[in-house]
Structure formats: structure tokens, C-alpha cells
Amino acid sequence: MAFGHLVSIPRSTSSVATVGSYGTRALWQSNRNVTKEQSIKTCLQHNISKLHYKGIEGGSTTHHKIHKTSLINARSSAQSHESEPQAHEKSQNDPLESIKRALLIFLKFSRLYVFFGMMIPAGLSSSFLAVDNFSEISPILLVKGILQYMVPFFFTFQFNVGVNQVSDIEIDMINKPDLPLATGEYSFTFGVILVASFLLTSLGLAWMVGSKPLIWSIIVAAGLMAAYSINLPLLRWKRSTILTVLSNAMSMMASFHIGPFLHMKTFVLKKAATFSRSMLLSCFVVGCLYTVISISKDLADVEGDKAAGLKTLAIRLGVKQVFWLCISLIQMAYGIAITMGALSPVLWSKIVTVLTHVIMLLYVWNHAVNSVDLSSKDSLQSFHMFMFKLVTVECVLVLFVR
Known part of the structure; x- marks a missing residue:
């Protein structure tokens, strides 16, 4: 100069x-x-x-x-x-700058926005659906029961996102180059130690709580995500389209819906594991949305998945066909919700359920037609994140189903 x-x-x-x-x-x-x-x-x-x-x-x-x-x-x-x-x-x-930098790196690794965006609405909704009459449970006991589930599962979620990152470093260098393992901010060895620590912590906390539904939901969710991610014989299920959808959808259902529902029902309230009408509808509609999430997550990652030799549904059928398949699944889920709402014996529940799901059906169709650019990776990633918003809305709507 x-x-x-x-x-x-x-x-x-x-x-x-x-x-x-x-x-x-x-x-x-x-x-x-x-x-x-x-x-x-x-x-x-x-x-x-x-x-x-x-x-x-x-x-x-x-x-x-x-x-x-x-x-x-x-x-x-x-x-x-x-x-x-x-x-x-x-x-x-x-030291403050060092701590700030370490926290920012961990935030990129942990995907906390997904955990809080899923666990808070879904976990709370499923826990409330387990309570038949709120007069039979104190607010303190309700909050305690929710925290008993959420805190151990926080570490389970960190294991789930971490084991996938540890197993996909080369793919993430193309698809998600900002992740700490892809950038080299975390070494492979440190990543493995961190992920293993999360799993052991979640199991240890679940054992201390003593809730069998909590323990089993952790085992199922972590086991499915490990099988999906780890490149070992009979594992690495992400190579198969069917196994990818099943492992992701079932893991999310066990983590955010069935797990907290059974924990609250059987462990906190000491009741039999019976599923209400609203919980059944929640499992069906949200299960369809989780299936769409499992499929749509690959729409923006075609380039990296091709380089890794993966045969995702987006690679096999094409981005456009898979996108409209996702929209069809969403419309089918809302159609079932409208039908079940129309058959409700409670008038106010019938009106609310039918009307809100009709609005959601039209909203999703309008969003698909006018707001998604299938040639843009950012737009496809935005559509994938849009699905989590739909799950949040559905977790609120099912509370009105009777």
C-alpha cells in the first residue's frame, strides 16, 4: 500500500x-x-x-x-x-472473545433452532394431550414432568445431529460448508468425543429420572439416527430411500410425540397408555409432515449427494417430481384432518378443525405455486424449513380436536 x-x-x-x-x-x-x-x-x-x-x-x-x-x-x-x-x-x-467464538461454533454444530422449534411445540402439545383433565394435575407436577423429558432429550438431539455431521464431513463440505467439522473448526476426533458424550449424558439423565418411555424413546431415536448415518456394514441407511424416510420420520415421532406423550401419561400421571382421538390425528398428520421433511431435506443437497454416490429420491426422480410428491402428501394429511374434524361429535371442535385445516391446505398450495423456485438451492432449503413451521402450527391445532 x-x-x-x-x-x-x-x-x-x-x-x-x-x-x-x-x-x-x-x-x-x-x-x-x-x-x-x-x-x-x-x-x-x-x-x-x-x-x-x-x-x-x-x-x-x-x-x-x-x-x-x-x-x-x-x-x-x-x-x-x-x-x-x-x-x-x-x-x-x-477470554470473553474466546468464549464467544466457541459458543458461535457450537451453535452451528448443535442446530439448536431445530431442537427448540420442534421440542417446545411438539413436546408441549403431546404432553398436554396426555392430560385428560387439568384439574387432576398441579402446574408444578406438569412442568416437572415436561422438564424431565426435555432435558435428557436435549442431549439425545445433539447426538442425532452430531453423528450425522461426523459421518458426512466430505458431503457437508459441498452441501453445508459452514458446519464446524466441514470447516475444520472441530476435528474429527473431537467431534466423535463430543457426540459420544452427548449420548452417554442423555442415557445417564434418563436413568436418573427412571422413566421407561423416556429411556426407550432415547434408544429408538438415537439408534435410528446412528443406523441412518454411520458407514458400517448393514448401516448407512441414507443409501436407501425407503430406509431414509422410515428412520427419520420414526425418529422424530418417537422423540417429539410418542415419547413425551407416554412419559406424561404413564410415568407422571400413572395411567394406562391409551391414545385419545386428538393424539391419533396428531400422529397421522404430523407423521406425514415428518415424511415430507425426510424427503425434502435432500432437495437442496443433490449436488453433494451425487458426489458421494448416494441415490436419494431427489436424484432418482428429479427435484420437480419429488417436490410435488411432498405437496401431495401434505394435502392428503390435511384432507384426513378435515374428514376427522367433520366427524367430531363436538360442534365447536368440528368447526375449528375443519376450518383451520382448509385454510392450511390452501395456504400450502399457494406457497408451493408462488414462493418456491425449484432451480434455487436456497429456495428449496427454505421450503424444507417451512415444513417445520407447518409442524408447529399442527401441534397447536390438534389441541382443539375432540
């Missing part, structure tokens, strides 16, 4: 050119023997000498301004070069 300022200064007389020539030779010679800071100082001194010389010669005001600007820029460059190492050293030595 300083050298650029030096050679770009106009020269109106031969004497100035001579000074510039000697100054340039001196600067090149200094680069061989001194550090960057010394070179910048040499540049500053040279600019000062040129400015002084020009003032003696009585040069034009324009040239004087150019020399002055060059001097200011050279000084700014020197200050910036001096401040960069100081800022870097500060970030390295500041």
Missing part, C-alpha cells in the same frame, strides 16, 4: 524525478533487510522529504495537495498495520 502511494505521485521536474528514483531504490533495498514496520517508516520518511523538497521548489498547490494526501494515506496504512496485530493479539488473549 505504501509503495503504491510512493510510485503514483506525479513528478513535474527532473530533480523531483531524481529524488523519487533514489527514494524508490532506497525503499526496495530496505525491503530486503528490514521488517514491514521499518518499510512503512521508510515510506513515511520518503514522503516527508518529497513534500519538503516540493515546498522549497515552490511547486503548484495541486501537487502539494497530492503529496499531503499521500503522506496521510501512508500514515494511515502504517497505523492500520500496527493495529492489526494488536487486534489479533487481543482476540487471542481476551
Whole structure:
């Protein structure tokens, strides 16, 4: 930067050119023997000498301004070069900065927005559906029962997302290059240790709680995701379209719906494991939405999946066909919900269930036609995330089913 300022200064007389020539030779010679800071100082001194010389010669005001600007820029460059190492050293030595950076990296690894976006609406909805009469349970016991399930399952969820990242580093370098294992911010060994720690922690907490539905839901969810991800004989189920859909949909159903429902019903309330009408509808509609989530997650990852030799449904049938298959499954799920709502013996429940699901059906169709660009990877990823919003809405709607 300083050298650029030096050679770009106009020269109106031969004497100035001579000074510039000697100054340039001196600067090149200094680069061989001194550090960057010394070179910048040499540049500053040279600019000062040129400015002084020009003032003696009585040069034009324009040239004087150019020399002055060059001097200011050279000084700014020197200050910036001096401040960069100081800022870097500060970030390295500041413990708060180190903690902040570690938390940001973990947030990318953990996908917490998915956990809270799924567990809070789905887990709460399923827990409430297990309660037949809220007068028979205290708020403290209800909150305690919900936390007993959510806290251990937080670590199970971290295992589920982590084991997939550990197994898919090369694929994620293409599809999701910002993930810590793909960027190298986490090493493979550290990733394995972290994932194993999450699984052991979740099982340990579940054993301390003593809830059998909680323990079994953790085993089922973690086992299915391990079978889906790990590249071992008889595993790596993501190679198969059918096994991919089954493992993902069943894992989410066990984690966010059946698990918390049975935990609240049998462990907290000490009742028999009977499924209400609203819970059955929830399992069917949300199960269809989870199936769509399992299929649509590959729509934006065709490039990386092809490079890895995977044969996902999006690769076999094409993005367009799979997208409209997803829309058809959603419409079918809402059609069943409308039918069950129309058959409800409770008038207000019938009206609410039918009307809300008709609105959702029309909304999804409008979104598919007007808001999704099948040629855009970002748009397809946005559609996949849109499915989680539909799950959240459905978890609220099923509370009104009677």
C-alpha cells in the first residue's frame, strides 16, 4: 500500500524525478533487510522529504495537495498495520472473545433452532394431550414432568445431529460448508468425543429420572439416527430411500410425540397408555409432515449427494417430481384432518378443525405455486424449513380436536 502511494505521485521536474528514483531504490533495498514496520517508516520518511523538497521548489498547490494526501494515506496504512496485530493479539488473549467464538461454533454444530422449534411445540402439545383433565394435575407436577423429558432429550438431539455431521464431513463440505467439522473448526476426533458424550449424558439423565418411555424413546431415536448415518456394514441407511424416510420420520415421532406423550401419561400421571382421538390425528398428520421433511431435506443437497454416490429420491426422480410428491402428501394429511374434524361429535371442535385445516391446505398450495423456485438451492432449503413451521402450527391445532 505504501509503495503504491510512493510510485503514483506525479513528478513535474527532473530533480523531483531524481529524488523519487533514489527514494524508490532506497525503499526496495530496505525491503530486503528490514521488517514491514521499518518499510512503512521508510515510506513515511520518503514522503516527508518529497513534500519538503516540493515546498522549497515552490511547486503548484495541486501537487502539494497530492503529496499531503499521500503522506496521510501512508500514515494511515502504517497505523492500520500496527493495529492489526494488536487486534489479533487481543482476540487471542481476551477470554470473553474466546468464549464467544466457541459458543458461535457450537451453535452451528448443535442446530439448536431445530431442537427448540420442534421440542417446545411438539413436546408441549403431546404432553398436554396426555392430560385428560387439568384439574387432576398441579402446574408444578406438569412442568416437572415436561422438564424431565426435555432435558435428557436435549442431549439425545445433539447426538442425532452430531453423528450425522461426523459421518458426512466430505458431503457437508459441498452441501453445508459452514458446519464446524466441514470447516475444520472441530476435528474429527473431537467431534466423535463430543457426540459420544452427548449420548452417554442423555442415557445417564434418563436413568436418573427412571422413566421407561423416556429411556426407550432415547434408544429408538438415537439408534435410528446412528443406523441412518454411520458407514458400517448393514448401516448407512441414507443409501436407501425407503430406509431414509422410515428412520427419520420414526425418529422424530418417537422423540417429539410418542415419547413425551407416554412419559406424561404413564410415568407422571400413572395411567394406562391409551391414545385419545386428538393424539391419533396428531400422529397421522404430523407423521406425514415428518415424511415430507425426510424427503425434502435432500432437495437442496443433490449436488453433494451425487458426489458421494448416494441415490436419494431427489436424484432418482428429479427435484420437480419429488417436490410435488411432498405437496401431495401434505394435502392428503390435511384432507384426513378435515374428514376427522367433520366427524367430531363436538360442534365447536368440528368447526375449528375443519376450518383451520382448509385454510392450511390452501395456504400450502399457494406457497408451493408462488414462493418456491425449484432451480434455487436456497429456495428449496427454505421450503424444507417451512415444513417445520407447518409442524408447529399442527401441534397447536390438534389441541382443539375432540
